[in-house]
Amino acid sequence: MTFFKRLFKPKPVEPELDDPDDTEQEDTPPQPRPIPKGVGDILGEMPDEWLIRENVTIERMSVDYIAVSPYGVFCIFEPAKRGKVTATPRGLYVNGDKIEPLPTDVTGVLKPLRKYLGVPLEPIMVFRDSEIMGSEVGALKIFSPERLKTYLTFKVEYLHSDTELREVLKRINVLLEEAKKWRY
Numbered sequence: 001m002t003f004f005k006r007l008f009k010p011k012p013v014e015p016e017l018d019d020p021d022d023t024e025q026e027d028t029p030p031q032p033r034p035i036p037k038g039v040g041d042i043l044g045e046m047p048d049e050w051l052i053r054e055n056v057t058i059e060r061m062s063v064d065y066i067a068v069s070p071y072g073v074f075c076i077f078e079p080a081k082r083g084k085v086t087a088t089p090r091g092l093y094v095n096g097d098k099i100e101p102l103p104t105d106v107t108g109v110l111k112p113l114r115k116y117l118g119v120p121l122e123p124i125m126v127f128r129d130s131e132i133m134g135s136e137v138g139a140l141k142i143f144s145p146e147r148l149k150t151y152l153t154f155k156v157e158y159l160h161s162d163t164e165l166r167e168v169l170k171r172i173n174v175l176l177e178e179a180k181k182w183r184y
Contacts, residue, residue: 039078039126042149043067050152051165053172057179058116061109068168071155073117076148077106077125085127087134087142094127106140116175117168119160124148 043052043065051068065076083095092099106123114121124141126148135142143151160168 037145038128039065039076039145039148042145043076045149046152051169053176055179056113056172056175058109058175059112061112063109063113066172067152068165068172069152069155070158070160070162070165071152072122072159073119073168074122074124074152075106075110075113077123079125079127082127082129083131085130085132085142087132087137089137092125092137092140092142094130117171119164119168124151 040054043050046052046067046069049069053066053068054064056063056066063075064078065074067074067076081094086093106125110121110123122141123139124143126143126145128145130144132142132144132147135147141151
């Protein structure tokens with residue numbers, strides 16, 4: 001045998017031991033796909049210094065979640081739209097369609113809520129099950145639920161004192177109580 005024949009000698013093919021037609025093999029049942037976490041699940045995992053309120057209504061407009069912490073007060077909106085989300089300085093696009101103007105839930109509720117609470121608010125919109133390109137449209141941040149948790153968890157600069165936070169929570173609780181009176 002020459003050198004080249006030895007070098008390129010084909011290796012014997014080993015037979016497959018697993019026979020796909022063999023019904024005697026014990027098959028493991030297929031594992032269900034994990035359900036992606038939603039905003040409520042993510043916010044529920046936040047540390048104890050974070051206080052979360054849901055469905056806060058002011059002037060007939062509502063915020064899905066308000067997260068209150070020493071690091072800031074965050075208004076979190078969870079729209080029903082899904083798909084490819086693109087955030088640019090010129091606007092927000094979902095599946096190629098421009099959302100014009102930004103949803104009134106976001107723009108309309110921030111001003112009266114900011115005035116009522118007396119603290120700066122940071123608006124965040126969270127899209128579930130979506131591919132997100134870009135992260136901001138003006139002051140509005142655009143995130144997936146996983147990115148939201150990372151963003152909130154790594155806040156380290158204290159912006160509010162305990163007395164300010166207590167006052168904000170009192171005012172939010174007043175809004176929640178008023179909303180209960182008007183709901184049927």
